[in-house]
Amino acid sequence: MATPTAYLNEEITSLKEQGLFNTIRTIESPMEGWVEIDGRRVLNFCANNYLGLANHPRLKEAAKQAIDEYGIGPGAVRTIAGTMSLHNTLEDRLARFKGVEAAVTTQSGFTANLAAIPALVGKQDVIFSDELNHASIIDGCRLSRAQVVRFNHADPDDLRAKLAETEITGRCLIVTDGVFSMDGDIAPLPDLYEIAHEHGCILMVDDAHGEGVLGTGGRGIVDHFGLHGKVDVEIGTMSKAFGVVGGVIAGRQEIIDWMKQRARPFLFSSAMTIPDVAACIAAIDLLEESTEQVDRLWSNAEWFKTEMNKLGFDTGHTVTPIVPVMLGEAELAQTFSKRLFEEGVFAMAIAYPTVPRGKARIRVMNTAAHSPSDLEVGLAAFEKVGKELDVIS
Ligand SMILES: Cc1ncc(COP(=O)(O)O)c(C=O)c1O
Structure with a gap:
């Protein structure tokens, strides 16, 4: 049978x-x-592995030392017993590197999107999402149960038109990849900021392929466009230019505080492992040095x-x-x-x-x-x- x-x-x-x-x-x-x-x-x-860090001696040494000092696994989710001092150090360093108030890490860039989007918006809200956004953004949008309106790829005029024809009774979120990984083009972030600002929408960018690549010394797409303080939420990954693995949500303090209360992959899935965290810190050291x-x-x-x-x-x-x-x-x-x-x-x-x-x-x-x-x-x-x-x- x-x-x-x-x-x-x-x-x-x-x-x-x-x-x-x-x-x-x-x-x-x-x-x-x-x-x-x-x-x-x-x-x-x-x-x-944009910067060739995946097998870099400094990252390997940092991971080995951290294993000797702290072991390997975090043993728990962050909110129970999984937050080690190294996690806090990495988050402080990431926030400083990106020029934002605060940051929180997740297990991957994929889970960072699954964490952030449903924590920001819900059933009564509307998300405007670039039609070529990454699968993790699409899934994060679905999980939020918000109405999702797709706008034409990298097209601020279409976004404006879609905003004009959509009834918004709750909050609105505009979300885009920073670098589109299949084509290598970049989101028109300054225009998206203007539109988000005019309409009072939250603006979120996933900088997975911009981190370590765009901006001064690889500080990302927000730095590339000089939009510090204007993009509300930045998502990142440490699996690409950083050569390791792990996700990050970065932005204003209140956003990060809220993520720690409501973001489900943060609350219900164990923390990044010790060697990964240590290697990510070493990657930031390298990026800041040269x-x-x-x-x-x-x-x-x-x-x-x-x-x-x-x-x-x-x-x-x-x-x-x-x-x-x-x-x-x-x-x-x-x-x-x-x-x-x-x-x-x-x-x-x-x-x-x-x-x-x-x-x-x-x-x-x-x-x-x-x-x-x-x-x-x-x-x-x-x-x-x-x-x-x-x-x-
Ligand atoms: C835009 C974007 N977001 C998120 C991810 C997922 O990142 P990670 O591999 O850290 O889960 C990727 C990876 O392909 C990506 O391109």
Whole structure:
């Protein structure tokens, strides 16, 4: 007799037929500019390890020392017995780094959105959400049970129009990704601020891909636009540029105080682990000491994007180190990625449902962990495969 979940096999077969089945690669070495997969050393163009900190000696040493001093697990949720002095130190340091009054950490960037949105708005309220916002924002909005109005991507005029036609009886929240991770473009935050200010809406930005990347020494999108004190809530993650894992909600003191009372992943899921917290503090130390890694990230990204465009690749409208190589159909993107891998370059194909149908791409994540000669290796592979598959001439 068929099992109750037998239907999943049909779904999986259908995904495979459409070229949409995710093949998960296993990394057999530290997370760096080159990684080992299937026993082969390949150029890593996939990781969000923007600053090359995931295997940095200072972060590793901080984690080891903290384990010796405090152990590993927090043993509890934050509100019971899971708040250790290191958690408070990290939150103070994050707040200072971001130029806000206070910050609170969660287990990941995903849970930071699930924590913050339902704590801010509820059934009687309205959320205006960019149509390309990250899944964790979408899920946070759903959990809040507020009415969700999607506005056209990065389009302040559409947001204004949607606000004008929506009856708001409770509170309103405008929420956007800072950097859109599939395209590498940036939210028009100054315009969103003007609109939020005019309408008395709460403004929230998820700076997952802006932290450690945008702004002075990687202080993020709010710093990039000089909007300190104007964006109410900033969400962040320590899983990308910081090279570790963990989420953060940052903003005015009252917001953070409220999160500690009502944000469910904070109240009902255990705290960040000790080594993660210690490594995050070391990452902030490094970012505050020097802009070298951030500068290298940007110069690598600029070089790679320019050279790809010269070869004739369409890299969309990115303005960040994320370089999408637009290919169209999912099957072409999968074939391209497979061929790159055979050429020693690990660059994943991204297709529906992560991006709209017909907009499949290879997403190249530039990092400070790459040397100029690494980038040349990557470029040569793209040129070879691009010509072979008739993407460029
Ligand atoms: C905009 C955005 N928010 C949140 C997340 C989730 O972050 P984390 O991996 O820390 O859960 C991501 C990661 O892909 C992201 O791009």
